[in-house]
Amino acid sequence: MTNQEQTPSRSFAGIAGIVAAATLISKVVGLVRQLAIAAAFGVGAAATAYSYAYIIPGFLLILLGGVNGPLHSAVVSVLARRRQEEAAPLVETVTTLVGGLLLLVTFAQLFLADELVDLVGHGLDTITRGIAIQQIQIMAPMAVLSGLIGIGFGTLNAANQYWLLSISPLLSSITVIVGIGVMVLQYGKDIIKPEYAFIGGMVLAWGTLIGAILQWLVQLVVQWRLGLGTLRLRFDFKSPSVQEVIRIMTPATVSSGMMPINVATDLYFASPIPGAAAGFNYANLLVQTPLGIISNIILLPLLPIFAKLAEPENWPDLKLRIRQGLLLTAFTMLPLGALLVSLSVPIVQVVYERGAFKQDATQLVSSLLVAYGIGMFVYLGRDVLVRVFYALGDGQTPFRISTINILLNAGLDWILVKPFGAPGLVLATVSVNCSSMLMLLWLLDRKLNGLPWREWTVPILGLTAGSVVTGITSYLTLVVLQQVLGKEGLLILILELCISSLVGLVVFGAIASWMKIPEVNSFVIRMRQRFLKK
Known part of the structure; x- marks a missing residue:
């Protein structure tokens, strides 16, 4: 949708403020949800079964229905360059195509639930296995919902609707919390007894499904009000706009789908190391919470901007926006990574060290946190560059790089696990992200007829x-x-x-202010004005 036909544009900092507030609320409610599950079911059959049953729905919800996922990025990249009247037919056609394909995945989960549970949880006891099978069948429609939510995210992002886009994921958390609350009111402390495990498992599954339905419905209502598509079935799959979405979405989806391969590779090499797999989960949670908030703040406003500047005559402005994205990434991720490295032990102690989580676990998780902290900038910087390629209609390049990195990750795992142990596996991932970012920059330099390397590298090195x-x-x-x-x-x-x-942070702020980086100073001033006004 062109600038003339959209709602009045907001400043980057204004959008970032909206996204930051909404994402923070959503993350806090998500944390409350996890605390409620832990308090109600602990590590009993209901929660254990849910962990296995949620693997496929959760993966699809992140891959297809997540903010900055392939569907979201592809729809934004195409819609941002189209007129308002072209939006509804495009959205309806893509919805018909994606919904039809994911309907097959839904039926596969319904009829193959037993086999899926046995594949990922071959050692489960009979009760837990039975609960997991029922949960998979209940949550099977989330395959279709994940695609519809991803399309909705992209449509709303292209229409400058940022608040709902960032806050709607909390609906799934709220429905689970409400379900657990109702169960507690009805059964009291008895819910921890084994005979109530099946009921608890059903509460988790139905709460998750209802939350996904609500998330899609609130998006759909806004889409209808904006004239951006209804539930009408369209089969214009040969439309140039639809073909462009498919061309971007397909390799991006396959590329993102390779992530589990890298995770499985890491776990394979971690298996001989006591506690390493659990340590990854604990450390990754500490990293992903702030990273998820900051990535939304930076990427959501930039995605439609990149798409609108994709034509060759706009490449000078596109390069300025890429610089803005990379410098804001450096400004946020580099100090955050430094704090994770220098304060890893007290961070882990404050968050985790109680009960069964002893000092040896703290040492393991803190060492992993150091390794994660080193790679914070390249992790998000790579994502910024990948979105530039999507905006340019090129999903093949990130896909090819992801394919190469599967082999690179396996090789580095084998090399680094011996001298460094579990942190070596994280360092392998950091190295792969760094190589990805360098390859993307080199290819972008060729694609955009040269990049201003000195103007980009000097401030980033200064912030480093x-x-x-x-x-x-x-x-x-x-x-x-x-x-x-x-x-x-x-x-x-x-x-x-x-x-x-x-x-x-005061020291870093003083250094960044002394460097007088225009993008950073402008962003900080506008964010300060926005929040002080509130």
């Missing part, structure tokens, strides 16, 4: 140096505080962590 100083400052502050206050007690750990982080 500033993040190193930030990490050192935070660590030294922590050491001094520990000498004065000690290392025992949750409140003391939280106080030390907050002070050390704040000192480091």
Whole structure:
């Protein structure tokens, strides 16, 4: 949809403020959901079965229905360059195509639920296995819903509807929380008894499905109001716009679908290391929560902008926007990574170290957190560049690079696991992300007839140096505080962590301000004005 036909444009910082607030609310509600599941079912049959049954629906919801996923990116890339009247037929045709294909996946889950559970959970006891089979069959329609939600995300993003796009995922969390609350009111403390496991499993499955339905319906209502498509079936699959969506979406989906292969490879090499697989989950949660919020803030406003600047005559402006995306990524990810590296131990202690989570587990997870922190910038920077290729109508290049990286990841896992153990597997992933980013930059340089390398690298290197100083400052502050206050007690750990982080961020802010990077200064000023006004 062209600028003339869209709603009035907002500033990048204004959009980022909306996305930040909505995403934060959604993440907090998601955390409450997990706490409710843990409190109600612990690691009993209901929760264990749900972990296995949710593998396929959860993967599809992230892959196809997630913000910044292949469907979302493909729809934004095409719609942002089309007129308003072209939007509804395109959305309806893509919905018909994707919905029909995913309907087959839904039926496959319904009829092959037993085999799927036995494949991923061959050692489950009879009760847990039975619950998991029922849960898969209940949540099977989420295959279709994931595609519809992904299309809805892309449609709303192209129409500058950011609040609903960022906050709608919390509906799935709310329905699960409400379901657990109703069960607690009805059965009280008895819900922890084994005989209530089946009921608990059904509450989790139905709550998740109803939440996905609500998420799709609220998107659909807004689409209808904006004239961006209805439930009408269209079969104009040969339309140039539809073909463009397919051309971008197909390799992007296959490329994203290769992620589980890399995860499986990492777990294969981690299997001889005690506790490594669980450690990955704990460390990854600490990384993905802030990363998910910041990636939405940066990527959501930029996706339609990239798409509108895809024509050769707009490439000078496109390069400026790519620089903006990379510099904001460096400005946010580099100091965050520095804090994860320097404060990894107290972070893990504050979040996890209680009950069965002892000091040896803290050492393992904190070492993994250090490795994750090193790669924060390249992780998100790669995603920014991938979206540029999608906007240019090129989904093949990221796909080819992902294919190469499967072999590279396996080779680096084999090399680095021996000297570094479990952190070596994370370092292998970081190295693969770094190589991906460099390859994408090199190919983008050729595609856009040259990139201003010096204008991009100098400020990024300066911010990198500033993040190193930030990490050192935070660590030294922590050491001094520990000498004065000690290392025992949750409140003391939280106080030390907050002070050390704040000192480091103040130092980084001073360095970034001294560098006078226009994109960063403008973004910070507008964000400050927006939140102070509120």
